[in-house]
Amino acid sequence: MAACAGSSVKAQRPDIIATNAFYYYADVDVAWEFYRDTLGFETVVDYGFAKIMRVASASYLTLVRACVRAKACIPLMSQRPSLSVLLPMN
Numbered sequence: 001m002a003a004c005a006g007s008s009v010k011a012q013r014p015d016i017i018a019t020n021a022f023y024y025y026a027d028v029d030v031a032w033e034f035y036r037d038t039l040g041f042e043t044v045v046d047y048g049f050a051k052i053m054r055v056a057s058a059s060y061l062t063l064v065r066a067c068v069r070a071k072a073c074i075p076l077m078s079q080r081p082s083l084s085v086l087l088p089m090n
Contacts, residue, residue, distance in 0.1 A: 015088050018058035024066035031063050 025031040032051045035041045041053040041061065049065040 017088055018060070020052075020060040020062055022062045022064055024064045026066055028063050028065040035061065035063065 023031070028049065028051065032043070032053075035053055036043060041055060043051055044054050044060065045052040051063045053061045053063065055061050
């Protein structure tokens with residue numbers, strides 16, 4: 001339940017099972033090398049235009065090639081960072 005201004009109700013954090021953040025780069029390979037070589041993240045899947053990296057046991061970072069014209073790229077207006085969260089089913 002969300003807390004409202006002036007309310008005594010406290011927000012409760014959901015039980016998060018996994019996360020996946022999406023970041024968009026003009027040169028996805030340079031970004032991938034940084035996360036792989038500098039931060040030590042494991043590459044789980046490599047689609048070429050997108051690479052999924054494990055950050056923690058159930059947390060992932062997806063690096064996506066951001067461009068305007070190529071067929072395998074995400075449309076320009078969709079290139080905002082986003083976070084996917086997996087919650088348990090009740």
